Amino acid sequence: MRIVPIIAALCTAASTAAASPEFWVHEWPKTNFENTSVESWVEILSGGPSKDGIPALDAPQFIAVADAAVLEPREPVITLEIEGQVPHAYPIRYLTWHEIVNDVVGGIPVAVTFCPLCNSGITFDRRTDAGVLSFGVSGKLRNSDMIMYDRQTESWWQQAVGEAIVGDLTGTALQTLPSWMESWEAFRTRNPDGLVMDQPDFRRNYGANPYVRYDSSHRPFLYSGEMPPHDIPALARVVRVGDRAWPLTRLAEQGRITEAGVNLTWTAGQASALDTAQLAQGRDVGNVRVRDASGADLAHDVMFAFAFHAFWPDGEWMLAD
Template sequence: MLFVGVLVVLPTHLPLRAQEVSPNSDIHYFLDIVTTSSRTTQEKALKTIEKKWKPEYEIMALEVMYFGYSTDVGLKMALLLQKKTGQNFGLDFNKWYEYIWSKEQKILPEYAYFKSQLHKSLDAKFENYFQGRQETSLIRMDEIRWGGVQQDGIPPLRDPAMIPAKQASYLEDDHVVFGIEVNGDARAYPKRILAWHEMFVDEVGGIPVTGVYCTLCGTVILYKSEVNGIVHQMGTSGFLYRSNKLMYDQATQSLWSTLEGKPVVGPLVGKGIQMDYLSVVTTTWGEWKKRHPETQVLSLNTGYQRDYGEGVAYQAYFADDNLMFNVPSVDGKLKNKQSILAIRLPEYPEQPLAISVKYLKKHPIYQSTIEDTRFVVFTDKTGANRVYDATNLNFKKYNQQSTATDARGETWTLYEDRIENASGEVRPRIHTFNAFWFGWQAAYPDTKLVK
């Protein structure tokens, strides 16, 4: 997502919903600043804000400043924020966000209404994300940031055209792809295409799926779209939480966590809705088609005009360790964008695990346990990680392709959904994904790290 600085100018007469916002609410002083070009009105609002200042004003002052930083009123808001907090961050928005996020969230009861009105001039659909939804939020609402695009401004690929491997002349063997196989249906989604779209909605192996690629935090996650008989049509909300993209569903406009596949703001919260994970592997095109010669792969005919060259999308972002959108804090145990394998078992969600991909490349067989679940990570020659249940097993050899041998001398064949030996014993794949260290650690600060 790419942010472009913009001054938000909202309609001068906002329709109030009495059941949500009192005419005497303090948020109107802030809205007076961004909904009018009248200097007199703006100056009066600034004076009132200064006189009535309270900690709940900090985030609204910052958001007004964020969108109007290049204007006189934006600069005055910055000076007021410095005066009232004693912090001298000037127009360094990231420092201000980190300061506010380092403390317990303090927001007015009508903050969600303020947020809806502040953002709706960017896209009228943004109002729906926040209006009347403050009490439903499972995440800090002051940490939800606009990512610089409108709803589906980064367009998902819906039922995208696929072609056989032999027709994919545009791909070189060393190009990165995200591979999936569902009920024997193998598909490859090249990074060079998906980076421009960040999401695909498809049916694979007869199963409706949603694949989401958060370029900022380096995650590619595959979900079953159907929950309790309802197929959720997902899209890109345009907003971020701790630099992880938030999805939305078309039916209710609820905001969903990319990492957990569940609604976190809106009417679907609290209804036990969570999409099931499916397996995805980050590998090379040459390795994927060798394992799956029958695979289909995305066609360049996506319906959109983009430069789908290898490494073109987000070239500058991937070239260094700087963040585009900051998080509450970073952990220096690894570089921000160092890739890790993320493991968070549904049975033990409070015990997230991150394993450095560099470490796994040096240890092609990695075996461990989370509570009573024993697992094994096999890392092939391309650096691709696949994780399987290893109950009562101890592996000694792996050819870094498709076979591994356990301590009993049994040979196991690796498949995308399982490992199986000649006797018919089967262990299922455990659904994991790769991520940048900073994004995973921001979401799960207490994660265990193996490096």
């Protein structure tokens, strides 16, 4: 499969991005467009692919850490460590092409998600009052962030915040589980008996980065919102915990920060997934861990600054004094 930079590939398809339910109803006959928290439909754009054009994964297969010969030390994985269960790693080399993995770990149905355009990697509990949901990729974006959909009601969900924004389940929020992005080397060193998701049975150029140099861009793809304050570059990474954001540059410089009841640490060794053509060769963005005062892992996200500002416009920027 030939590598095509995603921005160039999608610009033509996204040129008719602004739409409304009258354009979507044939593709989404089950979606209740009368129920929404979106103020204006122009906020929702087509990212290029249609519904399920980016295929989510269901019930993935796992292999032992020792058998994962294809993974390179610096490439990123999303780590999920549930107490009493074998730690699981979900390689970004696969999530880049699928964005959502519906899995069950220790009896907990989870959705492991990655939005490349926001660098947002979050794990959700799929259990809700409406039942256990499974998720797919809608092909739509809002503030350049992936809109997921559940296959049960075909409600639309904002990945960055884990909340339904269109459909019968509008206003329903998913529980975010502690998970984090780190290098494969960091995961396998800490968890030699862990499990890693095996390569999916799709024809994709796994290990390649279709978003070459994206995190060096000046503006996000299909984003017309405000830029971050404090002269922070739009595609600079920040560590979001709740409605607070710590610039990654500050954390990397200090190595450790303890503020607002949160302990953040940074160590070198993880490649950016959105830099060079080969994912594992990206520049070093480091490994981040976030814990509370007792040492328990906290749910968080390492996302681009523009996305934090878009979804938490009144959020607190944790800047150096």
